[in-house]
Amino acid sequence: MNEAGSFPEGGYAGIDTREYWKNWKWQVRHAIRSIDTVQQVLGITFDPEERSQLQKTVDKFPLCITPYYLSLIDTEDYRNDPIFRQAFPSPAELIVENYELSDPLSEDKDSPCECITHRYPDRVLFLISNTCAMYCRHCTRKRKVGDLDSIPDREKIQEGIAYIRENSHIRDVLLSGGDPLMLSDEVLDWILTELSAIPHVEVIRIGTRVPVVLPFRITDELVGILKRHKPIWINTQFNHPKEMTNSAQSAIAKLADAGIPLGNQSVLLARINDCPIIMKELVHQLVKNRIRPYYLYQCDLSEGISHFRTPISKGIEIMESLTGHTSGFAVPRYVDDAPGGGGKIPVSPNYLLTWSVNKVVLRNYEGIICTYQEPAHYDRILCDENCDACKLQLDIEHADESKVVGVARLLADYDETTTLIPENNERIERRDDESL
Numbered sequence: 001m002n003e004a005g006s007f008p009e010g011g012y013a014g015i016d017t018r019e020y021w022k023n024w025k026w027q028v029r030h031a032i033r034s035i036d037t038v039q040q041v042l043g044i045t046f047d048p049e050e051r052s053q054l055q056k057t058v059d060k061f062p063l064c065i066t067p068y069y070l071s072l073i074d075t076e077d078y079r080n081d082p083i084f085r086q087a088f089p090s091p092a093e094l095i096v097e098n099y100e101l102s103d104p105l106s107e108d109k110d111s112p113c114e115c116i117t118h119r120y121p122d123r124v125l126f127l128i129s130n131t132c133a134m135y136c137r138h139c140t141r142k143r144k145v146g147d148l149d150s151i152p153d154r155e156k157i158q159e160g161i162a163y164i165r166e167n168s169h170i171r172d173v174l175l176s177g178g179d180p181l182m183l184s185d186e187v188l189d190w191i192l193t194e195l196s197a198i199p200h201v202e203v204i205r206i207g208t209r210v211p212v213v214l215p216f217r218i219t220d221e222l223v224g225i226l227k228r229h230k231p232i233w234i235n236t237q238f239n240h241p242k243e244m245t246n247s248a249q250s251a252i253a254k255l256a257d258a259g260i261p262l263g264n265q266s267v268l269l270a271r272i273n274d275c276p277i278i279m280k281e282l283v284h285q286l287v288k289n290r291i292r293p294y295y296l297y298q299c300d301l302s303e304g305i306s307h308f309r310t311p312i313s314k315g316i317e318i319m320e321s322l323t324g325h326t327s328g329f330a331v332p333r334y335v336d337d338a339p340g341g342g343g344k345i346p347v348s349p350n351y352l353l354t355w356s357v358n359k360v361v362l363r364n365y366e367g368i369i370c371t372y373q374e375p376a377h378y379d380r381i382l383c384d385e386n387c388d389a390c391k392l393q394l395d396i397e398h399a400d401e402s403k404v405v406g407v408a409r410l411l412a413d414y415d416e417t418t419t420l421i422p423e424n425n426e427r428i429e430r431r432d433d434e435s436l
């Protein structure tokens with residue numbers, strides 16, 4: 001790995017980089033934003049036809065790569081390099097398929113105010129920044145990231161904070177963007193202070209790619225700020241083992257030493273990490289560095305990223321190769337963030353084969369088929385949701401009293417619902433009496 005100092009041969013644009021390399025502000029100021037600079041730094045040349053296609057791509061979706069991240073590219077075989085493929089545009093981004101959407105997750109429709117997406121009752125996505133240290137070519141929010149017109153100003157952020165303050169169901173606030181850690185220490189400290197002062201906010205999450213693309217941003221000062229507030233969980237996005245450099249490991253160690261729980265959300269990307277062996281190596285690198293693999297995302301239907309998509313079957317194959325084959329806590333949950341605001345839906349190989357009243361038949365990762373004998377006696381507790389008659393010793397004072405929703409409602413003893421019917425179901429609408 002030709003990291004630090006040696007970029008390229010210790011110099012960049014005539015400057016001796018060794019002194020500044022680990023200064024995150026220097027890295028941001030010297031981020032590479034043009035195809036010509038990439039050609040110059042990597043010592044590569046695109047032919048005029050490709051060069052002009054690439055320019056069109058960059059005019060639509062901007063290019064931005066930190067010197068650090070660019071330095072990880074293997075110049076001998078850059079076209080197959082996972083770093084290059086995540087950071088450098090491809091003319092394939094200009095292809096628009098008719099099923100692609102600029103807002104595939106309908107985040108805009110679930111927005112009570114500009115910076116907030118409120119899809120789940122108890123948690124919100126709070127977009128506090130729209131810049132990133134590196135613009136991922138596979139970004140699902142491509143249409144917003146890097147767009148100067150949609151940089152949230154202080155007033156908009158205040159609006160978001162006020163919304164969270166007024167909604168007492170919100171116990172978990174997910175700071176995202178863009179990358180929240182691209183904000184200055186002062187602004188971050190202000191937002192975290194405001195959120196921590198809201199009694200019903202129990203945890204704050206930060207989704208950031210900074211440990212991967214700009215590890216030097218994790219300074220002692222920043223860690224000091226993160227420690228001072230309500231419990232903070234950080235989720236990062238390592239997609240390939242090659243990203244786990246010494247600098248990334250030091251950044252991660254600082255966060256972990258500060259007691260911040262770390263998770264990782266990978267995106268399944270064609271020709272980058274769509275391989276069971278790469279994924280296993282990645283999750284092992286993660287847990288070695290005290291990061292818990294949290295999600296493996298199926299690639300969204302965003303515009304301009306279809307060349308990164310794999311079939312869902314590839315993800316299932318990867319899950320099959322991990323589950324049981326490595327430590328349970330090294331296995332992420334594979335999810336498809338369904339279009340139209342369906343949310344994250346877990347997808348998994350099937351382990352439950354069949355069952356009778358007495359036995360359940362399961363198969364394990366080795367293909368061994370096993371039976372589980374159901375208990376002969378089991379006292380069914382009928383829940384009246386009052387907990388008076390129940391012996392489970394739930395302290396009702398602290399219980400979550402929100403009503404059961406969704407499919408779980410069909411299982412609840414105290415709810416009369418027996419069927420969930422999609423809206424506009426023709427068969428039901430044909431009936432004179434639409435009740436069941």
Ligand SMILES: *Cc1c(COP(=O)(O)O)cnc(C)c1O
Nearest residue numbers: 117118119120123124125174344
């Ligand atoms: C992903 C996401 C969340 C958080 O989901 P978890 O499963 O709790 O990690 C919350 N809101 C929105 C809109 C999201 O996309």
Ligand code: SF4
Nearest residue numbers: 132135136139178209
């Ligand atoms: S860091 Fe996240 S928000 Fe930023 S470009 Fe990458 S995927 Fe998009």
